[in-house]
Amino acid sequence: MTDVLVVAELLEGKPKKATLVAVSFARQAAEGTSGAFDILVIGEGAGGAAGELTGFGARKVSTAEIAGGYVAEKYAATVAKVAKDGGYGVVAATATSNGRELVARVAGKLEAGYAGDIIGVEVKGGSLAYRRSMYAGNVRGTLTLSTPVHCVTLRQSEFDAAEPSGGSSPVEEVAVVQDEVASKIEFVSQEVVKSERPELTDADVVVAGGRALKSADNFINVLEPLVDALGAAMGASRAACDAGYVANDLQVGQTGKVVAPNLYIAVGISGAIQHLAGMKGSKTIVAINKDKEAPIAQVADYFLVADLFDVVPKLTEEVAKLKG
Amino acid sequence: MKILVPCKRVSDPDNANKVKVQGDAVVAEGLEWKPNPFDDWAVEAALRLTENAAKNERVGEVVVLSIGPADAAQQIRQFLAMGAERGVLIAGDDAQLDSWVVARAMKAVVDKEQPDLVVMGKQSADAESGAVGPILAELLGWPMATQVQTIATEDGGKTFTIGREIDGGLIRLKVSAPAVVTVSDRIVRPDAVKNGVTPADHSYPESDSGRYASLKGIMQAKKKPIEQLQLSDLGVEPTLTGSYTDFAKPPERTGQTTFVESVEELVQKLHTEAKVI
Numbered sequence: 001m002t003d004v005l006v007v008a009e010l011l012e013g014k015p016k017k018a019t020l021v022a023v024s025f026a027r028q029a030a031e032g033t034s035g036a037f038d039i040l041v042i043g044e045g046a047g048g049a050a051g052e053l054t055g056f057g058a059r060k061v062s063t064a065e066i067a068g069g070y071v072a073e074k075y076a077a078t079v080a081k082v083a084k085d086g087g088y089g090v091v092a093a094t095a096t097s098n099g100r101e102l103v104a105r106v107a108g109k110l111e112a113g114y115a116g117d118i119i120g121v122e123v124k125g126g127s128l129a130y131r132r133s134m135y136a137g138n139v140r141g142t143l144t145l146s147t148p149v150h151c152v153t154l155r156q157s158e159f160d161a162a163e164p165s166g167g168s169s170p171v172e173e174v175a176v177v178q179d180e181v182a183s184k185i186e187f188v189s190q191e192v193v194k195s196e197r198p199e200l201t202d203a204d205v206v207v208a209g210g211r212a213l214k215s216a217d218n219f220i221n222v223l224e225p226l227v228d229a230l231g232a233a234m235g236a237s238r239a240a241c242d243a244g245y246v247a248n249d250l251q252v253g254q255t256g257k258v259v260a261p262n263l264y265i266a267v268g269i270s271g272a273i274q275h276l277a278g279m280k281g282s283k284t285i286v287a288i289n290k291d292k293e294a295p296i297a298q299v300a301d302y303f304l305v306a307d308l309f310d311v312v313p314k315l316t317e318e319v320a321k322l323k324g
Numbered sequence: 325m326k327i328l329v330p331c332k333r334v335s336d337p338d339n340a341n342k343v344k345v346q347g348d349a350v351v352a353e354g355l356e357w358k359p360n361p362f363d364d365w366a367v368e369a370a371l372r373l374t375e376n377a378a379k380n381e382r383v384g385e386v387v388v389l390s391i392g393p394a395d396a397a398q399q400i401r402q403f404l405a406m407g408a409e410r411g412v413l414i415a416g417d418d419a420q421l422d423s424w425v426v427a428r429a430m431k432a433v434v435d436k437e438q439p440d441l442v443v444m445g446k447q448s449a450d451a452e453s454g455a456v457g458p459i460l461a462e463l464l465g466w467p468m469a470t471q472v473q474t475i476a477t478e479d480g481g482k483t484f485t486i487g488r489e490i491d492g493g494l495i496r497l498k499v500s501a502p503a504v505v506t507v508s509d510r511i512v513r514p515d516a517v518k519n520g521v522t523p524a525d526h527s528y529p530e531s532d533s534g535r536y537a538s539l540k541g542i543m544q545a546k547k548k549p550i551e552q553l554q555l556s557d558l559g560v561e562p563t564l565t566g567s568y569t570d571f572a573k574p575p576e577r578t579g580q581t582t583f584v585e586s587v588e589e590l591v592q593k594l595h596t597e598a599k600v601i
Contacts, residue, residue: 018491069495070495071467071497072458072468073467073468076462096490096491097470097471097488097489097490097491098490098491100454100458100470101454101457101458101468101470101471102458104423104454104455104457104458104459105458105459105461105462105468107455107458107459107462108427108458108459108460108461108462108463109462112565113422113424113565113566114423114453114455114459114565115566116452116453116454116455117452117453117454129569132452133452133574134350134450134451134452135335135340135343135350135449135450135452136337136340136341136449136452137340137574138340138341138343138573138574139343139345139350139571139572139573139574140570140571140572140573140574141345141350141568141569141570141571141572142568142569142570143566143567143568144566144567144568144569145565145566146564146565146566146567147565147566180465181465181466181467182467184466184467184499184500184503185467185468185469185497185498185499185500185503186497186498186499187495187496187497188485188496188497188498189495189496190490190493190494190495190496191493191494191496192490192492192493193492193493195492201491205600205601230601238509238532239532242509242510242513242532247493248473248489248510249489249490249491249492249493254449254452255362255508255509262600263594263598263600263601273337273338273339273340273341274337276341277340280574280577281574283600284594284598284600285577286590286594287581292583297581299577300581301577301579301581301582301598302581302582302583302584302590302593302594302598303581303582303583303584304583304584304586304587304590305583311587314587315587315590315591318587318588318591319591319601322591322595322601323601
């Protein structure tokens with residue numbers, strides 16, 4: 001029997017969707033070992049946010065109110081204390097930038113083994129084992145941890161967001177533990193780009209552009225209409241991000257986001273191995289490229305050999321017609 | 325300023341698709357060993373923090389640390405050729421290492437070397453775990469900044485202003501040394517690193533990797549010292565926290581690529597065949 005502690009992630013006082021993905025993992029993990037799961041909401045606005053997480057079947061929702069912006073050093077000691085006091089076998093969060101570093105730091109406090117960015121969970125000989133992807137998506141392996149506590153982060157694209165299950169978990173406040181190291185780091189500010197589009201990591205459709213788009217303006221004028229006609233999230237290759245055509249956080253690949261939508265349209269992306277690592281789990285892959293020998297062909301289901309500037313506006317029109 | 329840069333050698337990441345699996349082992353036969361690209365970026369960041377780029381002058385020390393078999397010294401030499409001052413190689417076999425063993429070994433070296441900063445890649449290109457930096461920071465009781473894309477200091481390295489990537493944007497931090505910093509690829513952008521010594525208007529060339537070694541650098545690297553250590557010298561037990569089984573290649577994408585002739589054909593196929601729009 002393994003009890004799981006989910007660490008919720010907040011953005012401006014609200015739980016991020018990533019949290020529900022971790023809840024879905026926790027349900028699977030707890031059910032697989034006949035255990036239970038709880039949620040710890042930590043950060044500024046934790047008390048207010050807890051109410052949004054009481055309908056998902058957690059045994060309880062704990063809150064730790066910590067003012068100011070997120071830094072792992074302010075949170076880790078409290079997470080570790082709650083984990084220890086509650087006798088949890090697993091501490092889990094979604095592998096967002098913050099989730100990864102926080103849970104790994106907590107692992108440091110708990111002397112726990114760490115399974116990062118997992119793509120699946122299974123029960124092996126009564127205990128949990130974690131499926132991981134490695135080598136830029138070219139190898140998978142199952143990691144069995146031998147420490148009493150496991151610290152786990154999970155890849156958002158590989159788990160569905162939990163649906164409400166009814167009921168109402170009790171909410172309790174826990175004491176915040178001060179950590180001396182927190183005085184050595186200061187949160188200054190945060191800039192988060194707000195977008196009406198779906199999040200890259202859980203969109204049904206992703207349209208991604210490469211360096212062949214040639215400019216930021218072309219992303220706006222040529223690619224974005226297609227993105228919006230499809231109700232898609234927009235992604236980009238590392239080259240396009242590095243060239244400054246789009247924001248860094250749209251990067252798909254080993255150094256960016258890993259996505260697995262139903263439909264991935266790669267526009268003017270040649271398909272470096274690091275890019276393929278971020279999207280080859282997509283159900284249907286379309287490539288639009290002038291070069292039919294481009295490596296993206298290795299993973300593409302459909303390939304339109306053409307100059308993107310000739311065909312993308314037309315594709316946008318056809319999609320709009322179909323959807324209209 | 326003294327910076328320790330832990331580095332890992334990985335099988336050629338540009339040919340990761342050629343890695344094979346045999347039951348409980350990953351086999352990278354025929355693939356060249358390369359420095360982990362994320363660590364290449366870390367070395368570049370460390371060099372920029374410890375130089376006057378306008379005068380091509382070193383003003384600090386970069387120590388490269390690796391844990392691996394004897395021939396991992398080659399990858400350390402590559403970083404020494406870029407400009408790092410010296411190396412430390414702890415003997416170890418990948419199969420007997422995990423994030424915890426590595427973090428403990430690094431802590432022992434940090435205790436000995438007393439650097440102002442540990443700068444490392446945000447993850448390795450093979451295991452992709454990214455846990456060593458945070459665990460090391462916790463073991464040291466140091467603050468950390470992960471996935472860092474900009475770093476600046478103006479007081480000789482007592483405090484750092486840092487931009488770290490988060491989902492959807494950026495967090496700005498002020499961190500007191502000593503600290504652990506893990507970097508993203510964006511740390512090699514022209515204006516990503518400012519150290520208060522290199523003139524503020526200096527801009528590094530556009531690149532998607534660390535600097536290339538000069539011929540002079542390669543010659544000098546041959547004479548730079550690499551200290552050889554054993555885990556036992558550092559009092560570190562190689563006790564693993566976990567083990568891998570059931571290695572497998574991901575499912576192959578089924579089916580051939582269908583080359584379509586027109587936008588109409590593409591839309592029709594996506595609608596009626598793939599049923600995704």
